Amino acid sequence: MTRAVHSIVGEVFGPGASVPFSARLPGGASRETWALDVLDGDERHELILRLDSPGAALEAGGSLASEATLMRAAAGAGVPVPRIVAAAPSYILMTRVAGETIPRRILRDEAYADARPRLAAQCGEALAAIHRMPLSALPPAADDPLRQWREVLDQAGEPHPVFELAFRRLAATRPPGARRSVVHGDFRNGNLIVGPEGIRAVLDWELAHAGDPVEDLGWLCVKAWRFGSPLPVGGFGGYDDLVTAYEKAGGQPVDRDALRWWETFGVLKWGVICVMQTMRHLRGGARSVELAAIGRRVCENEWDLLRLLG
Secondary structure, eight states, X not given: OOHHHHHHHHHHHOTTOEEEEEEEESOOSSEEEEEEEEEETTEEEEEEEEEEOTTHHHHHTSOHHHHHHHHHHHHHTTOOOOOEEEEETTEEEEEOOOSBOOHHHHHHOGGGTTTHHHHHHHHHXXXXXXXXXXXXXXXXXXXXXXXXXXXXXHHHOXXXXXXXXXXXXXXXXXXXXXXXXXXXXXXXXXXXXEETTEEEEEXXXXXXEEEOTHHHHHHHTOGGGGTTOSOTBTTTBOHHHHHHHHHHTTOOOOOHHHHHHHHHHHHHHHHHHHHHHHHHHHXXXXXXXXXXXXXXXXXXXXXXXXXXXX
């Protein structure tokens, strides 16, 4: 355990607190995640600490304190999230929620057999709550997402004809933005904590922004987040399960053509991300077998886009 972790625990709980258990969790190049047990007198706290490396807030586009503000607003809107214990620009300390986050286990293990049929509807309910959050909880608004990802692809400096076709088709068929809301930005299987009864918490709020709420529904339906399952919503449910529950929970009526547009946009976005991750390896920015291997996903996304574009 690092000196920074000890320092934060002492700052939050006082110098008498001890840490009988700590483990750094895998994942995250710029941010560390720790599971901690903290003893404060006779009280034991099971916690998660997310900790910035120097300069990471600039890379991520916002501080962990901003993410904590969002999570507090989410809790106030009825979204299941871990409770924030303490936060600063360089860290978030939150309660540790038991459950599973690995999608293949959620989709296959017997322990989640009862939860799977409920998950699409529970996602709809959680997204309706997210889209009720006040826009004031967000950092400054981002650019138009289609233009933003067009510029990201241009930085690769290499041709991808299917992606070019998708950008043109999406620009020509863009649905009218009926309203703007808080958009989680990465609501998908893999960013949910799931127990035998269903969703226990929504994680990873660093990409939240103001936008069309259907963006979140479309991203959840992207084929990559089905992990081999034929079911279109996260690999665990159907479109009707998601949309019906979303509308019943107070979400605005969902136009199915708009949902398909945002699903297509999500596949395009993930394809561009795969290109850029591979370029980081090929151009020496970060030599990594994982980044190199993700290059094979580019052609998968091209195929999925051709299918969606019809």
